[in-house]
Amino acid sequence: MSRVRVHNLSVSLDGFATGAGQRLDAPFGHAGTRLHEWFFPTRTFRAMQGEAEGTAGVDDVFAAALTPGIGAEIMGRNKFGPQRGPWEDHEWRGWWGPNPPFHTPVFVLTHHPRPSLEMEGGTTFHFIDATPKEALRRAREAAGGLDVRIGGGPTTVREFLAEDLVDHLHVAVVPIVLGRGERLWDGLEGLEERFEVESVATPGGVTHLTFTRSR
Amino acid sequence: MSRVRVHNLSVSLDGFATGAGQRLDAPFGHAGTRLHEWFFPTRTFRAMQGEAEGTAGVDDVFAAALTPGIGAEIMGRNKFGPQRGPWEDHEWRGWWGPNPPFHTPVFVLTHHPRPSLEMEGGTTFHFIDATPKEALRRAREAAGGLDVRIGGGPTTVREFLAEDLVDHLHVAVVPIVLGRGERLWDGLEGLEERFEVESVATPGGVTHLTFTRSR
Numbered sequence: 001m002s003r004v005r006v007h008n009l010s011v012s013l014d015g016f017a018t019g020a021g022q023r024l025d026a027p028f029g030h031a032g033t034r035l036h037e038w039f040f041p042t043r044t045f046r047a048m049q050g051e052a053e054g055t056a057g058v059d060d061v062f063a064a065a066l067t068p069g070i071g072a073e074i075m076g077r078n079k080f081g082p083q084r085g086p087w088e089d090h091e092w093r094g095w096w097g098p099n100p101p102f103h104t105p106v107f108v109l110t111h112h113p114r115p116s117l118e119m120e121g122g123t124t125f126h127f128i129d130a131t132p133k134e135a136l137r138r139a140r141e142a143a144g145g146l147d148v149r150i151g152g153g154p155t156t157v158r159e160f161l162a163e164d165l166v167d168h169l170h171v172a173v174v175p176i177v178l179g180r181g182e183r184l185w186d187g188l189e190g191l192e193e194r195f196e197v198e199s200v201a202t203p204g205g206v207t208h209l210t211f212t213r214s215r
Numbered sequence: 216m217s218r219v220r221v222h223n224l225s226v227s228l229d230g231f232a233t234g235a236g237q238r239l240d241a242p243f244g245h246a247g248t249r250l251h252e253w254f255f256p257t258r259t260f261r262a263m264q265g266e267a268e269g270t271a272g273v274d275d276v277f278a279a280a281l282t283p284g285i286g287a288e289i290m291g292r293n294k295f296g297p298q299r300g301p302w303e304d305h306e307w308r309g310w311w312g313p314n315p316p317f318h319t320p321v322f323v324l325t326h327h328p329r330p331s332l333e334m335e336g337g338t339t340f341h342f343i344d345a346t347p348k349e350a351l352r353r354a355r356e357a358a359g360g361l362d363v364r365i366g367g368g369p370t371t372v373r374e375f376l377a378e379d380l381v382d383h384l385h386v387a388v389v390p391i392v393l394g395r396g397e398r399l400w401d402g403l404e405g406l407e408e409r410f411e412v413e414s415v416a417t418p419g420g421v422t423h424l425t426f427t428r429s430r
Contacts, residue, residue: 013388013424014230014400173228173388175412175424179404185229189394197390201416205424209228209390 002140003147003167006157007066009184010035010172016181017154024082027095029181035174038206039063048101058202062170071146072139073102076156077110080125086112093117094125102151105142107135109156132160154182161188169195169211217355218362218382221372222281224399225250225387231396232369239297242310244396250389253421254278263316273417277385286361287354288317291371292325295340301327308332309340317366320357322350324371347375369397376403384410384426 011017012035019031028035039045043054044063054060081092094100099120108127117125128135139148150160160166171184185191195211202208226232227250234246243250254260258269259278269275296307309315314335323342332340341357343350354363365375375381386399400406410426417423 011228013226013386014398014403015228171228173422175407175414177400177403177406179400179402183229185392185394187394188229188392191392192390197420199390199416199420199422201414201422205412205414207388207414207416207422209420 002071002143002145004136004150004160004165005070005147005168005170006150006152006160006166007170008039008063008172009152009154009157009170010039010174011184012174012176012178012181014177014179015183015185016178017152017157017184018182019178020180022078022082027082031178031181034176034178038172038174038202038204058200058208059204059206062172062208065170066149069147070104070149071143072104073106073149073151074135074139074156074160075106075108075151076153077108078155079151079153080108080110087114090114093119099123105139106151107139107142109135132163132165136160136165154184158184158186158188161191164194166211167213169209171209171211173207173209175205217286217358217360219351219365219375219380220281220285220362220383220385221365221367221375221381222385223254223278223387224367224369224372224385225254225389226399227389227391227393227396229392229394230398230400231393232367232372232399233397234393235395237293237297242297246393246396249391249393253387253389253417253419273415273423274419274421277387277423280385281364284362285319285364286358287319288321288364288366289350289354289371289375290321290323290366291368292323293370294366294368295323295325302329305329308334314338320354321366322354322357324350347378347380351375351380369399373399373401373403376406379409381426382428384424386424386426388422388424390420 019029021029038059041055042060042063043056046054080094100123103122106125108125110127111129113129114127150157197211199207199209234244236244253274256270257275257278258271261269295309315338318337321340325342326344328344329342365372412426414422414424
């Protein structure tokens with residue numbers, strides 16, 4: 001059975017997975033790069049930028065786990081771009097340039113469907129207005145037996161967790177206090193009871209947690 | 216210069232340091248014992264209960280750091296007991312029995328002062344209506360050159376952190392989602408900028424963080 005996975009979701013000590021005030025020049029709002037300082041130097045992230053170098057320690061081991069075995073991604077509209085409401089700028093094709101780092105079908109959840117966007121490198125964005133369950137059905141179909149990644153943002157991950165649709169969740173707890181933004185854990189009281197939870201801290205101060213669904 | 220220290224403050228992934236609904240039979244409200252499962256088996260905690268046995272691993276190393284060098288404690292009234300408003304039950308002498316585990320002067324912050332309580336084993340509870348700064352001045356005086364511990368609860372710790380009065384903070388992040396209760400981190404945006412932060416995860420899944428004031 002294909003699994004539903006979340007990877008590399010960075011969360012502050014006060015539970016925010018993105019800052020306040022997302023803008024075109026600030027995809028994570030006032031958090032800036034602070035939630036992802038552990039991720040940016042990794043070989044995994046550098047490769048997404050077309051660079052050959054990067055760190056290959058514990059952080060990269062976790063970072064790199066996001067790709068193998070994934071056949072489709074589901075993301076919220078706020079991960080796709082900073083626009084809200086009806087689409088006004090149809091030229092917007094995501095934050096990632098002509099060859100996005102997904103290389104699979106990507107289902108973008110939105111109340112405003114629009115035609116699919118076929119990009120270079122195997123990524124196709126499909127814009128669908130669907131419940132988490134229905135979106136997952138479609139993503140599974142597109143994934144051809146492989147796993148489905150819930151790519152974020154926090155609201156989308158939270159919705160899939162609330163409906164108990166997630167099999168594997170990797171969270172990186174970053175030792176900062178953000179104060180404002182989008183909370184990951186709201187409405188998920190007792191979440192840990194459905195998972196085996198393990199953790200490992202890195203010398204950089206980030207703690208990687210894995211939540212694996214209890215069988 | 217004597218330091219101001221916080222030890223063994225357990226916090227959930229969503230930032231709650233105590234649950235909702237504190238009662239006489241539930242000092243941490245609906246959280247029950249879940250925030251302190253790492254602490255209870257330690258030799259340090261067991262010794263407070265008059266027992267000789269207990270674990271002596273990483274968790275106990277952190278737990279045991281709360282005592283050496285401490286000359287006085289400051290605690291909030293909600294740590295002292297479950298009553299609110301004017302004191303109605305003067306028989307209440309804290310949760311800890313006739314010989315509390317402090318063995319120093321303890322300053323209880325309350326808007327309703329009452330006579331000091333001298334207990335066995337060197338603990339004396341003083342009930343004072345004071346700002347954090349003023350309470351710290353009095354505690355330092357009583358500590359005779361030793362350090363002052365801010366004993367909690369979360370509201371009291373938060374107030375001392377907000378006024379930048381804390382030199383050393385030990386937080387244990389427990390991988391549970393509490394959903395409700397008293398948040399530690401509210402109003403402390405950017406706290407990490409004033410501290411060196413280190414972390415270590417234990418096999419049990421708890422992450423110990425130390426915040427040490429940057430010099």
